[in-house]
Amino acid sequence: MPGNYNPEATESFQEGILIPPVKLFKRGQINQDIVDILSANSRLPNSLYGDLNGQINALDLGEERLHSLLDEYTEENISNALKELCERAEKMMRQNIKALPNETISIEDYLDNDGVTDDPLTLAVDLTIKNDKMVIDFSRSSKACAGPVNISKSTTIAATYVALKHIFTDVPANAGVLKPVEFIIPEDSFLSVRAPKPVGGYTETILRLIDVIFQAFQNSASDKVNGCAYGTINALSLSGYRKNGSRWVMFSFFGGGHGGHPDGDGLNHGNAPISTATIPPLEILEAAYPVQFTKWGLRPDSGGKGKHRGGLGAIYEIELLEEQANAFLFGERGKFAPKGVLEGEAGALNQFFYGYKADDPPEKQSSPPLKSKITGISLKRGQRVRLETPGGGGFGRASERPLEKLNYDLEQGYITETKND
Incomplete structure (x- = not known):
């Protein structure tokens, strides 16, 4: 599957080559055998070399900077500072939790399907606040699934950390954030799988x-949460x-709307809140691949209504300039729209159409969206x-x-209209 996202994978062996922790370098010398194995499994070995060299250079620079810090401040001082930062984060996190009411909140949201069956998956959380601690219980979530959306x-813990850091923004970003947090994640849950279960759609x-997590805190921390972002x-x-016979593979992520928040409307057409999913410039894509973007703009009416509107999703339309191509989409929010918070309304659903031409009649261009x-x-x-990507959920009453x-x-x-119900 070009791009290594296989929506139909049922085990990790179908998601690309599995690489255990091995040394790429030994005593300063690269292990060319490993590089050869990687390049032999890539459709675009030249791109692989570029990515690999970029990572190597970044590690070299990181090592250099770390040694500079150690030389200037000593290992003991840096270790003490890191320990103090973690302790400070834990203390601040406990203070934030203690300021919330003692209660248990139960919330559910859903994934469209796992890519293999078309059955929805439940992601449920029971959040309990008690004094300066919290328990985050995922026991009501779906069991491990056949397709690649297991994690x-x-x-699961790392993603929860991201959400907590978005909510409690004043707390330093380190492991101390999770010290007052207890997790309950059943071993048979799709949030706690082991190999060879597929996880490519994590x-x-x-x-x-x-x-x-945002939805769970919407009442107890209403001044800190956002409506749901576009979610895929x-x-x-x-x-x-x-x-000329050369292979090309365009593999890209696409943005959408972010949720309305206490201070204003959601961001229009933003990146996902995880660092792997940045939106590429269309000029780069058109220069590198035989495609033309005939549309790239905001999607009207896609942001959820609210006191603070959800951000707008986007519309991308791509025309093929070569004789033939294969395509796939790995997305979400086609069935379950991004929810609002505090009575804000949901954003628009994800929609995907393909196989039409510019001069086709509107009814063909607007064929029913696929999964x-x-x-x-x-x-x-x-x-x-x-x-047509989702908009963000609204914040507060429309x-x-x-x-x-x-x-x-x-x-x-x-x-397209000013009516707010």
Whole structure:
């Protein structure tokens, strides 16, 4: 599967080559055998070399900077400072928790499917606040699934950490944040799997988990939470051969709207809140691959209504310039829209269309959207794909949004009518 995101994987062996921890360098010399194994398993070995060299250079620079710190401040002082930072984070986190009411909140959200079956998966959390501690219990979540949206226990904890850091922004970012937090994650849950269960679609589950944590805190920490973001990286791959016989693979992530928040409207067309999923510039994609973006803009009416509106999703339309290509989409939020908080409304659903041409009638261009994970798409020259990404959930009641903001949204083309129910 070009791009290594296989929406139909049922075990980790179908998700790419498995590499245990091995030394790429030994005594300053690169192990060329490992490089050769990696390049032999890549459709684009030259790109692999570039990525690998970039990582090596980054590690070299990191080592250099670390030695500079140690030389300037000594290992003992740095170790003491790190320990103090962790202790300070724990203390601040406990103070934040203690300021919340003692209660248990139960929240559920859903994934469209696992890519193999079309059955939804439940991501449920029971959040208990008691004094200066909290318990985050995922026991009501779905069991391990056949498809690749499973995640490991460590990934579940890491994603929860991301959500907590978005909520308690004043707390230093280190392991002390999790000291007052107890996790309950059953071993048979899709949030706690082991090899060889497939996990390639972990990004979709992480994003839903962050959404659930935001929803759980919406009443007790209403001045700190956002509506749900668009909730999918929408990994889209197009691949084929150029006239000269060389292989090309375009593998990209696409943005959407972020949730409305206590201080204002959600971000329009932003990156996902995980560092792997950044939006590439269209000029780079058009220069590197035989495609043309015929649309790249904001999606009107996609942000959830609220006192503070959810950010808008985007519309991407791509036309193939070569004779033939294969495509797949690994996405989410095709069935379950990004929720609002504090009575804010949900953002628009994810939609994906393919196989039409510019001069096709509107009814063909607007064919019913497909499920959010799909493989085996075959495209011919001049045919297009269109991805309409979700908007963010709203914050607060739509009836509380000032008329001047509605009029501004209308002027900017963010909405097509000013009515707020």
